[in-house]
Amino acid sequence: MHPPNVWRAMARPGYLLSAWPWRSAGYLLTGVVTGVVVLVGIVTSAAAGAVLAPALVGLPLLLGTALAGIPVAALERLRLRLVDPGPAPDPHESPGEPGLRAWLSTRLRERATWREFGHALLFAGVLWPVDALALAFFLLGPSTVVATPLVVATAGEAKVLKVWLVSGWPAAFGFAVLGLALLVLGAYLLGVAAGARAGLARLLVASREADLGARVAELARSRVRLVDAFEAERRRIERDLHDGAQQRLVALTMTLGLARLDAPPGPLADQLDKAHAQAGTALAELRELIHGIHPRVLADYGLEAAVADAADRSAVPVDVGLELPGRLPQAVEAAAYFVVCEALANVGRHSGASRAEVSGGHRDGRLVLRIRDDGCGGARAGEGSGLTGLADRVSVLDGRLSLSSPPGGPTLLCVEIPCDPAS
Numbered sequence: 001m002h003p004p005n006v007w008r009a010m011a012r013p014g015y016l017l018s019a020w021p022w023r024s025a026g027y028l029l030t031g032v033v034t035g036v037v038v039l040v041g042i043v044t045s046a047a048a049g050a051v052l053a054p055a056l057v058g059l060p061l062l063l064g065t066a067l068a069g070i071p072v073a074a075l076e077r078l079r080l081r082l083v084d085p086g087p088a089p090d091p092h093e094s095p096g097e098p099g100l101r102a103w104l105s106t107r108l109r110e111r112a113t114w115r116e117f118g119h120a121l122l123f124a125g126v127l128w129p130v131d132a133l134a135l136a137f138f139l140l141g142p143s144t145v146v147a148t149p150l151v152v153a154t155a156g157e158a159k160v161l162k163v164w165l166v167s168g169w170p171a172a173f174g175f176a177v178l179g180l181a182l183l184v185l186g187a188y189l190l191g192v193a194a195g196a197r198a199g200l201a202r203l204l205v206a207s208r209e210a211d212l213g214a215r216v217a218e219l220a221r222s223r224v225r226l227v228d229a230f231e232a233e234r235r236r237i238e239r240d241l242h243d244g245a246q247q248r249l250v251a252l253t254m255t256l257g258l259a260r261l262d263a264p265p266g267p268l269a270d271q272l273d274k275a276h277a278q279a280g281t282a283l284a285e286l287r288e289l290i291h292g293i294h295p296r297v298l299a300d301y302g303l304e305a306a307v308a309d310a311a312d313r314s315a316v317p318v319d320v321g322l323e324l325p326g327r328l329p330q331a332v333e334a335a336a337y338f339v340v341c342e343a344l345a346n347v348g349r350h351s352g353a354s355r356a357e358v359s360g361g362h363r364d365g366r367l368v369l370r371i372r373d374d375g376c377g378g379a380r381a382g383e384g385s386g387l388t389g390l391a392d393r394v395s396v397l398d399g400r401l402s403l404s405s406p407p408g409g410p411t412l413l414c415v416e417i418p419c420d421p422a423s
Helices: 006-010 020-055 058-066 069-082 100-109 111-146 148-155 169-205 208-262 267-293 296-301 303-312 330-351 387-395
Strands: 158-160 164-166 318-323 356-363 366-373 400-404 411-418
Touching: 006 020, 006 169, 020 069, 020 111, 020 169, 069 111, 069 169, 111 148, 111 169, 148 158, 148 169, 164 169, 208 267, 296 303, 296 330, 303 318, 303 330, 330 356, 330 366, 330 387, 330 411, 387 400, 387 411
Parallel strands: 318 356
Antiparallel strands: 158 164, 356 366, 366 411, 400 411
């Protein structure tokens, strides 16, 4: 299996015979070249901008200097592939509008732009000299020591590392062996230097946290799309049942009723009467199923009317006090409605309450619902009350659910869902 980066490669026995030492050297070498170019570019742009600023000609140059970190960071993300081939996402957002002005406005407001500018300054002032020193000490120095016999054969003598004068062959070959050992050590030290350098670059210009944040944002958007698609499918099923199966059952019930009237008394009339009753029961069950899938009153008149309808059908008397600015997003209305229905069903089944209340409204960009009853209390999530399912339904929309239900009551269920009124 191919190592994912230079750190993992150094932990394996085949590191010296692999391409990773050369990739590390290439990363540091390209860092030296890039750093020199960046240093020259920044110094030139800054000097020209400072000289020409009084005439306002230098303003674009100064602005270009501030934005210089963007191409440097892009190049750095490409160079990272040499020693750390993992994903290096671009942290910049796409401008909301086309054109240079929108692009500049977006870039100058982004934190990533100024972080990349700081990286470019650090690159030009500190990092490339460090890269050069690492190459000199860990690669060039040991290589000159290994080449001692060749220099002695060519020039008659060699001054190893500008310190030791060597003219004899035993000493020359001894230094060559020492150079090979230093090259082995230098290969690992080059990997350490390149890995540390790449880690700093990734932190500044290609943070995995930024990639994680982008993935989280995309997951949130996809979750919203799934919720919308789910609600659309619920409405389609409700419409098909209402306009298809329900109408056929109504027609069947009417036909059986007419046949019952025309049939003479006897076993046939009794069977038709029984079939007519069963068709009526099936029709009632289908209507209840349709109402549970997506009630027509919710689709046509909104959350306030749907909650009032649910309160009318509740086994416990319910007072309703909702103040909404109008229609809310369909997914929010559906989730809030089914939370209210499930909460009222729990009140009727478990609380022993004599009265309940549904109140709330839309404030500060959030829909707030409170379902209160004067029952015995003691409600807990995960005990068959359905509260876990309610919390899951609300959390899909980034909402939250809280419950206060001390023994002896009262019970208060509070739901908050962030949303804006539907346009």
